[in-house]
Amino acid sequence: MTFELRCKPYTLELRHRFTLANSSRTTTPTLLIELERDGIVGYGEAAMPPYLGETHASAQAFLERIELARIDAEFDAAAVLAAVDAIAPGNAAAKAAFDIALHDWLGKRSGQPHWQRLGLDPRAVPPTSFTIGIGEPDDVGARAAAAAAEFAVLKIKLGGSGDRAMIAAIRNATAIPIRVDVNQGWTDREHALREIEWLAARGVELVEQPMPATQIDDLAWLRQQSPLPIVADEAVQRLADVARAAGVYDGINIKLMKCTGLLEAHAMMTAARDRGLRIMLGCMTETSCAIAAACQLASLADWADLDGALLVANDPFEPLPFEDGRVLPTDRPGIGVAPRDNTRDVTAGSP
Numbered sequence: 001m002t003f004e005l006r007c008k009p010y011t012l013e014l015r016h017r018f019t020l021a022n023s024s025r026t027t028t029p030t031l032l033i034e035l036e037r038d039g040i041v042g043y044g045e046a047a048m049p050p051y052l053g054e055t056h057a058s059a060q061a062f063l064e065r066i067e068l069a070r071i072d073a074e075f076d077a078a079a080v081l082a083a084v085d086a087i088a089p090g091n092a093a094a095k096a097a098f099d100i101a102l103h104d105w106l107g108k109r110s111g112q113p114h115w116q117r118l119g120l121d122p123r124a125v126p127p128t129s130f131t132i133g134i135g136e137p138d139d140v141g142a143r144a145a146a147a148a149a150e151f152a153v154l155k156i157k158l159g160g161s162g163d164r165a166m167i168a169a170i171r172n173a174t175a176i177p178i179r180v181d182v183n184q185g186w187t188d189r190e191h192a193l194r195e196i197e198w199l200a201a202r203g204v205e206l207v208e209q210p211m212p213a214t215q216i217d218d219l220a221w222l223r224q225q226s227p228l229p230i231v232a233d234e235a236v237q238r239l240a241d242v243a244r245a246a247g248v249y250d251g252i253n254i255k256l257m258k259c260t261g262l263l264e265a266h267a268m269m270t271a272a273r274d275r276g277l278r279i280m281l282g283c284m285t286e287t288s289c290a291i292a293a294a295c296q297l298a299s300l301a302d303w304a305d306l307d308g309a310l311l312v313a314n315d316p317f318e319p320l321p322f323e324d325g326r327v328l329p330t331d332r333p334g335i336g337v338a339p340r341d342n343t344r345d346v347t348a349g350s351p
């Protein structure tokens with residue numbers, strides 16, 4: 001039997017306007033997919049924040065180019081995914097959707113969660129940060145206070161003009177640890193160092209992509225001076241980028257939607273460890289489908305940032321277990337996710 005692939009364009013509605021150093025939005029387009037063969041359905045998802053350049057149409061067009069009829073009964077997943085990757089450059093989220101669905105299908109066929117197939121301990125997942133976008137200090141402070149009741153660590157987006165006012169408002173509201181993500185928002189390294197030193201005195205534990213990924217020499221200098229770990233996000237997309245991050249950053253943020261999925265994310269984690277880089281496992285705003293996939297690998301991360309589905313108001317999947325500030329994988333086979341409405345087919349109905 002041949003695999004059958006179904007796609008449904010879906011628009012994620014965010015609980016709060018999500019403002020970063022260089023963008024602001026209230027929705028995220030995602031493509032939900034199902035990969036079916038032998039009565040087994042694998043779920044996948046391509047979440048596509050607009051600044052990454054993929055769309056419903058581009059992802060669907062890419063997935064239609066996969067020659068499903070050529071995947072035989074004894075297929076090797078790595079070989080299939082390498083062939084998918086070779087169809088065209090880019091399209092990382094579309095490739096991730098297929099990778100996730102294929103791993104879900106394989107896990108369901110074997111009756112095991114993906115984490116079990118990899119021999120991982122699902123209880124070793126670190127607490128997830130909860131993300132708060134750029135906003136007015138009073139609003140950010142109130143949201144931080146509310147989040148501190150449920151989460152062990154916050155991730156605050158910086159790089160606007162009111163960074164210190166936001167952090168001060170948060171510190172008035174709660175003492176829990178903060179990670180900051182500048183999304184390349186600082187361009188002067190001396191300014192970046194002053195900000196990081198100020199943040200270090202206020203319970204901030206790491207700084208994500210403080211300067212543009214292209215300013216490699218400035219970032220390497222900043223890392224030498226910084227009292228806090230510097231983590232790459234925009235600078236590291238795929239496996240080949242990991243080696244280049246060593247010596248410039250202390251750690252890397254791996255996201256399924258950047259790196260084409262679980263197979264490559266796992267390889268990146270191994271490569272990062274080999275080079276002494278620490279690992280953040282992150283996400284986009286996405287449904288519990290892609291988050292469930294990432295959770296399969298989360299026990300290998302030093303830092304988890306897997307709150308994407310918690311920022312979404314219309315998640316079509318059942319929420320994942322959330323215990324002690326940790327988003328956990330389930331014990332179900334594959335990626336262990338189930339549609340919220342209890343109907344099997346999330347791609348049914350009109351888009």
Ligand SMILES: [Mg+2]
Nearest residue numbers: 181183208233
């Ligand atoms: Mg980031």
